[in-house]
Amino acid sequence: MSAPTSASPTKKLLLPPAPSTRDALARAYASVLAYAGAEAHRAASAPIEAVHRFRKSVRRARALLAFSRPFLPGKERRAQAQALRAAVRETSILRDVDVLSEHSALLGEGAAEAAAREALLAHLRSRRAEQHAGVVGEVLARAAALLEPLPARYADALPDPLPRCALQRGLAAVYRRARAAHRAAESAADFAVALHRFRKRVKEVRYSLELLRSRSRSPEPLERLVDLAEALGALTDRCALADYIRAHPSAFDPEAVAPLTRRLADEVDRGGRNLLDRVAWIFAARPRAFAAAVIDARCVGPSSPSLAEAAEGL
Structure with a gap:
C-alpha cells in the first residue's frame, strides 16, 4: 500500500x-x-x-x-x-x-x-x-x-x-559519504572536481539535519554546515567562471584566457586546501555514533561537539 x-x-x-x-x-x-x-x-x-x-x-x-x-x-x-x-x-x-x-x-x-x-x-x-x-x-x-x-x-x-532506526541509518550513510568525499578531496588529482563532489556531500548532510532538526532547539551546527556549504560555493563559483571562459574563448581577449583561468584555478586550489584542513574535524566522528547522537536529540547539540565547533574559522 x-x-x-x-x-x-x-x-x-x-x-x-x-x-x-x-x-x-x-x-x-x-x-x-x-x-x-x-x-x-x-x-x-x-x-x-x-x-x-x-x-x-x-x-x-x-x-x-x-x-x-x-x-x-x-x-x-x-x-x-x-x-x-x-x-x-x-x-x-x-x-x-x-x-x-x-x-x-x-x-x-x-x-x-x-x-x-x-x-x-x-x-x-x-x-x-x-x-x-x-x-x-x-x-x-x-x-x-x-x-x-x-x-x-x-x-x-x-x-x-x-522502523525508527531507518532515520539513524540514513543519517549515518550521508555523513559517511561526506567524510569519504573530504578524505578523497585531500589527495585528489583533479581537485576542482573533488571539491565539487565534497560540496554536494556536505549539502546532503546539511539537508538531512534540516529534515531531522528539532523545532524546540536551535540547530547551531546546522548553521555551521550552511557556512561550510557557502564557503565551498565561493570556490566552485570560481570553477564555473573558469569553465565558462574556456568554453567560450572567442568572447574574450585570447591573451587573457590562460592567465585568467590559471589564476582562478590557483585560488580554488589554495583556498580549497586551506578549507579542507580547517574543517577536517567536522568529519572526525564515527558515522553511527554521530547519527545516534542526532536522532537521540532530534538535532545536533552538545552530544556532537565536533560539529558544533568545527566551522568557527569559516
Missing part, C-alpha cells in the same frame, strides 16, 4: 507529523517536490527567483534520496536520482547565466580583469535576452513534469513498515 503523498508544498525539508516514519518520509519528499513544481507558475512574475527556488528544492529531494540509500531499493533510487538530475539539467542554462553574472567580480580588479568582466557580462546579456519570463516558464513546466510521478513511486518503494 502506498504511503500518503498528498502534501502541502514546503520550502524546507522537514519530517511532518505522520502515523509512521515511512509516511513522514514520503510526505517530506512529496512536499519539497510540490514546492519545486509550483515554481513553474511563479516564473511569470519572478523568473530568476523561480529557477533558483526550483533547483534548490530539487537538491533537497536529491538529499532525501541519498538519506534513503540504506533502505530504498537501489533500482528505484537510481531511477529517481536520474529523473531529478534530468529536471535540474533542463534549467542549467537559465541558472548559469544568473550565477555567472552575479559572481563576475571574482575575475579581479585589474585592467585586464575589468575587460574580461565586461566581455563576460556582454556575452551573458546576449544569452539572457533569450530567457524572458515565457521561456523560463516553459522550461520550468517541462522540468516540473519530470517530477510529478516521483513521490508516489518513492512511497511505493519504501519498506513497510519502516
Whole structure:
C-alpha cells in the first residue's frame, strides 16, 4: 500500500507529523517536490527567483534520496536520482547565466580583469535576452513534469513498515559519504572536481539535519554546515567562471584566457586546501555514533561537539 503523498508544498525539508516514519518520509519528499513544481507558475512574475527556488528544492529531494540509500531499493533510487538530475539539467542554462553574472567580480580588479568582466557580462546579456519570463516558464513546466510521478513511486518503494532506526541509518550513510568525499578531496588529482563532489556531500548532510532538526532547539551546527556549504560555493563559483571562459574563448581577449583561468584555478586550489584542513574535524566522528547522537536529540547539540565547533574559522 502506498504511503500518503498528498502534501502541502514546503520550502524546507522537514519530517511532518505522520502515523509512521515511512509516511513522514514520503510526505517530506512529496512536499519539497510540490514546492519545486509550483515554481513553474511563479516564473511569470519572478523568473530568476523561480529557477533558483526550483533547483534548490530539487537538491533537497536529491538529499532525501541519498538519506534513503540504506533502505530504498537501489533500482528505484537510481531511477529517481536520474529523473531529478534530468529536471535540474533542463534549467542549467537559465541558472548559469544568473550565477555567472552575479559572481563576475571574482575575475579581479585589474585592467585586464575589468575587460574580461565586461566581455563576460556582454556575452551573458546576449544569452539572457533569450530567457524572458515565457521561456523560463516553459522550461520550468517541462522540468516540473519530470517530477510529478516521483513521490508516489518513492512511497511505493519504501519498506513497510519502516522502523525508527531507518532515520539513524540514513543519517549515518550521508555523513559517511561526506567524510569519504573530504578524505578523497585531500589527495585528489583533479581537485576542482573533488571539491565539487565534497560540496554536494556536505549539502546532503546539511539537508538531512534540516529534515531531522528539532523545532524546540536551535540547530547551531546546522548553521555551521550552511557556512561550510557557502564557503565551498565561493570556490566552485570560481570553477564555473573558469569553465565558462574556456568554453567560450572567442568572447574574450585570447591573451587573457590562460592567465585568467590559471589564476582562478590557483585560488580554488589554495583556498580549497586551506578549507579542507580547517574543517577536517567536522568529519572526525564515527558515522553511527554521530547519527545516534542526532536522532537521540532530534538535532545536533552538545552530544556532537565536533560539529558544533568545527566551522568557527569559516
